Amino acid sequence: MSNWIKLSLGVPNIKGRQLVLSNTLVNGQCFNWYALREHDYVGVLGQYLIRIQQDMKDCDIQFRYHTHKKYKDEGDEDDQVHSLLLDYFQMNEVNLEDLYTTWSNDKHFASIGPCIPGLRILRQDPWECTMSFLVSQNNNIKRITGLMLKIRSSYGERIGDLDTVLDEDEEFEDFTVSEFYTFPTLDQLSKAKEADFRALGLGYRAKYMEASCKIIQKKGGEDWIRNLRLDLNSKKKENSKEEENDDEEELNRKTQDETPKKSQLTLENLESIRAQLVELKGVGNKVADCISLFSLNCLNSVPVDTHVAQIAKRVYGMSESNAKNYPKVVDLFYQKFGTYCGWAHSVLFAAELPQYKPLLETKKKGKRKEKDLKLSEDPGQKKIKILK
DNA sequence: ACACTACCTGG
DNA sequence: CAGGTAGTG
Numbered sequence: 305m306s307n308w309i310k311l312s313l314g315v316p317n318i319k320g321r322q323l324v325l326s327n328t329l330v331n332g333q334c335f336n337w338y339a340l341r342e343h344d345y346v347g348v349l350g351q352y353l354i355r356i357q358q359d360m361k362d363c364d365i366q367f368r369y370h371t372h373k374k375y376k377d378e379g380d381e382d383d384q385v386h387s388l389l390l391d392y393f394q395m396n397e398v399n400l401e402d403l404y405t406t407w408s409n410d411k412h413f414a415s416i417g418p419c420i421p422g423l424r425i426l427r428q429d430p431w432e433c434t435m436s437f438l439v440s441q442n443n444n445i446k447r448i449t450g451l452m453l454k455i456r457s458s459y460g461e462r463i464g465d466l467d468t469v470l471d472e473d474e475e476f477e478d479f480t481v482s483e484f485y486t487f488p489t490l491d492q493l494s495k496a497k498e499a500d501f502r503a504l505g506l507g508y509r510a511k512y513m514e515a516s517c518k519i520i521q522k523k524g525g526e527d528w529i530r531n532l533r534l535d536l537n538s539k540k541k542e543n544s545k546e547e548e549n550d551d552e553e554e555l556n557r558k559t560q561d562e563t564p565k566k567s568q569l570t571l572e573n574l575e576s577i578r579a580q581l582v583e584l585k586g587v588g589n590k591v592a593d594c595i596s597l598f599s600l601n602c603l604n605s606v607p608v609d610t611h612v613a614q615i616a617k618r619v620y621g622m623s624e625s626n627a628k629n630y631p632k633v634v635d636l637f638y639q640k641f642g643t644y645c646g647w648a649h650s651v652l653f654a655a656e657l658p659q660y661k662p663l664l665e666t667k668k669k670g671k672r673k674e675k676d677l678k679l680s681e682d683p684g685q686k687k688i689k690i691l692k
Numbered sequence: 693a694c695a696c697t698a699c700c701t702g703g
Numbered sequence: 704c705a706g707g708t709a710g711t712g
Contacts, residue, residue, distance in 0.1 A: 443706080
């Protein structure tokens with residue numbers, strides 16, 4: 305059995321303001337994590353079966369993992385998985401607490417942010433992300449997660465059983481997933497025809513899957529999508545002297561905030577990425593923006609779905625939100641939240657999901673009376689309400 | 693160029 | 704209806 309390893313975020317995670325797993329892993333941005341119980345998840349990242357959990361008293365996070373023997377490297381595998389997770393959570397690039405503070409200039413965000421702390425955008429694998437959001441269209445999170453699971457177990461490679469990340473005396477009776485698989489490569493997934501995808505339950509999306517796989521093959525395979533990813537650190541080369549001596553987290557962070565190294569986040573680049581993704585079958589604006597935000601470092605992509613369109617209408621007073629003024633909604637979010645508007649949007653989006661309604665309700669009650677609001681700022685009380 | 697609809701499936 | 708898109712008038 306594997307050992308537990310503490311995840312060192314590099315910054316204090318007070319009250320989960322940098323990272324809360326329950327707000328990050330199951331909010332609809334990814335579909336590869338399953339809750340064993342609250343704040344305790346299993347899922348697959350690359351070739352690793354990972355279990356990760358958070359102690360909601362101090363917000364510390366620990367993980368353990370398992371991988372198939374054929375993948376075993378020598379040496380620092382613990383370090384590799386640790387680095388993998390830090391990259392996945394984008395811990396080295398983004399100080400989420402600072403962003404929440406900035407975003408709270410917007411009144412609507414200010415009312416929601418404290419209820420949904422530590423919601424980070426994950427840096428996912430572009431290929432897997434593309435397939436996931438192809439499946440996601442006109443569909444719900446629960447079913448998407450189930451369908452992706454079927455795709456893995458049908459066409460991926462088996463990594464191992466659940467019990468490789470459980471203690472001997474542990475059991476989770478209602479938990480139905482017992483074995484875990486890698487996400488299939490393009491070659492592996494290309495063995496499936498439309499009928500096969502339909503048999504898995506993908507419905508009319510089956511046709512899109514087969515067609516898109518073929519298109520991706522023609523364009524150069526998974527690497528074609530992976531190469532669409534923006535390199536936000538490219539500017540570092542100019543400051544290489546500074547970077548090398550920069551071991552201290554705070555200094556590093558400061559430098560990055562001051563020199564927004566966002567030279568890649570131009571409108572042209574974003575348009576180009578979207579244009580290329582839309583060439584796939586079953587990928588329109590919304591899905592393309594999901595892919596670019598969740599896997600291609602496009603911090604300012606704003607996928608406009610029914611919920612986001614509703615926010616634009618209900619909260620920000622946009623008259624009509626339909627497919628036609630998609631760009632207008634995107635622009636609205638950019639005007640409100642700036643470079644990281646894709647990140648901000650995800651918090652507001654989460655607030656629209658039924659699962660988050662209870663958290664927001666407690667906040668509303670406190671808001672009724674201004675006097676009570678200050679009292680409810682009591683840390684202990686807040687933690688219970690928000691993070692329970 | 694726009695608006696409208698069919699489309700798998702499950703709650 | 705659910706985090707839409709392609710196809711059609």
